[in-house]
Amino acid sequence: MSARPRAAWPLVAVFTAGYLAAYLLPTVVGRLSSGLGLSPTQAGLIGSTLLLSSAAAGFTLAARVERYGERRLARLGLLLALGGYGAAALTSLLPLVVAGAVVGGFGSGTATAVAASGMAARRDPHRLTTFGLLSVSATAGALYLTIPHFGGGHGLPFAALAGVAGSVWPVTTHLPGPAPVHVAERLPSPRLPRRRSGSVLAAAMLCWSLAQNALWGVSGRxxxxxxxxxxVTVGAVFAVALGAGLLGVTGAGALGARLGRAVPIGVGTVVIAGCVVLSSSARGLVSFACGEILWNVFYPVVLSYLLALAASLDPRGRWAVLAGSASSLGVACGPLAGSVLSSQAGYGGMGAVLGLVLLVVAAPLTTLARHRPLATAPIPGPTPQTLHPAGGSEFSLSV
Structure with missing residues (x-):
């Protein structure tokens, strides 16, 4: 049995709150530029700083979730996200906005680390990851439809991030606390396994995420x-694209292990490269919408298999957190990279460069996926009830 309780939906909720900042990146960067009078590069730098702080939280906490407990760390992350993003939404002073983004980003990364670690310990981490991606895609799509109708200014996207973090807080009651000493003694050696495979995966995911989020960060522009x-039209396109992403994730969940991991990861990344080129060269609604929608269909599909691949490397979830943090680091560098590339080579030239990067990283990702089993064994330990918080009960998504 897994050392963690089978409560799945609280992890999905925490994952949604933590991952949402990356999904709202275009509107955050766009509103920073228009609302505070910043240049595109300056706004992109703030967006990168936010997500860099998120990645730093993941690297810091990768091996510490069990020690401190999911409940305690999730509450800390949500509190930091609520306070940081809330402060950024309520002020127009640039230093305070940046400070709030950094604090909020660290909170988002903390929440994501907790969710990734918990999901990796499940019997079917891929299925649980698809639930998380479905939830964050639906939430982001709803926000893209509503935010443009509430006026301008930089505060609304930050307020939305803070609001979601606050709404998720109550579900942390159902997450476990720190493992008791007698449980920790029965767990396997803490040495990080499969270091070469994990390092290749983390490096490739960094480049994979950077290439796509370089475009995602400037898609609004x-x-x-x-x-x-x-x-309003751009927001509607993003909402439809994220809605199409829901279909993609649903398809990935239904497909499961039928084609293994190598085919969805390899073929999906090649298709994404083509979508990046199409979207970056768009000159009208049809080409822009087609590129964004097709891209968002395949992006969460491939991401769900990559996260499940990382989970298979270590049932304690450390590679899931580290690879996810490397991906967040790529996301963090994306807005700045996109701004610099587009200013030097134009949007079309930027898309060609990013598409080539994706084609290059598709090879090691596909190779690694071919040599990993499709399921990870649960961590040996006590029954789930051992780690339930006092007075808690068991909830499940049937994973």
């Missing part, structure tokens, strides 16, 4: 300036 669309 491509729609507004190059494709000539309004903010």
């Amino acid at each position: 491509i729609g507004l300036t190059q494709a000539g669309l309004t903010e």
Whole structure:
């Protein structure tokens, strides 16, 4: 049996709150630019700083979730996200906005680390990851539809991030606390296994995420300036794209292990490279919408298999957190990389470079996926009830 309780939906909720900042990156960067009068590069740098703080939290906490307990760390992360993003939403002073983004980003990363570690210990981490991606995609899609109708300013995206973090707080009651001493003594050696495979996966995921989020970070500007669309139209395209992503994740969950991991990861990454080129060269609504929608169909599909692949490397969830943090580091560098590339080579040239990067990293990711089993064994230990918080009960998503 797993050393963690079988309560799945609290992990999905915490994952949603932690991962949402990356999904809202285009509107965060766009509103920072228009609302505070920043240049695209300056706004992209703030977005990168936010997500860099999130990645730093993951690297810091990768091996510490069991020690401190999921409940305690999740509450800390959500509190930091609520306070940091809330402060950034309530002020127009640039230093305070940046400080709030950094604090909020660290909170998001903490919440994501807790969720990734817990999901990796499940019997079917891929299925649970798809639930998390479905939840965050639906939440982000709803926000993309509503935010443009509540006026301008930089505060609304930050307020939305803070609101989601606050709404998730109550579910942390169902997460376990620190493992008792007698349980910790029965767990396997803490030495990190499969270091070579994990390092290759983490490095490839960093490049994979950087290439896509370099475009994601400037997609709003491509729609507004190059494709000539309004903010409402761009927001609607993003919402439809994220809705299509829900279909993609649902398909990935239904497909499961039928094709293994190598085919979805390899073929999906090649398709994504084509979507990046199409979206970056868009000159109107049709090409922009097609690129964004197709991209968002395949992105969460491949991501779900990559996260499950990371979970298979270590049932304690450390590689899941480290690989996810490397991906967050790529996401963090994305807005700045996209701004610099687009300013030097134009949006079309930027898309060509990013597409080539994706084609290059598809090879090691596919090779690694071919040599890993499709399931990870649960951690040996006591029954789930041993680690239930006092007075807690068991909940399940049938995973």
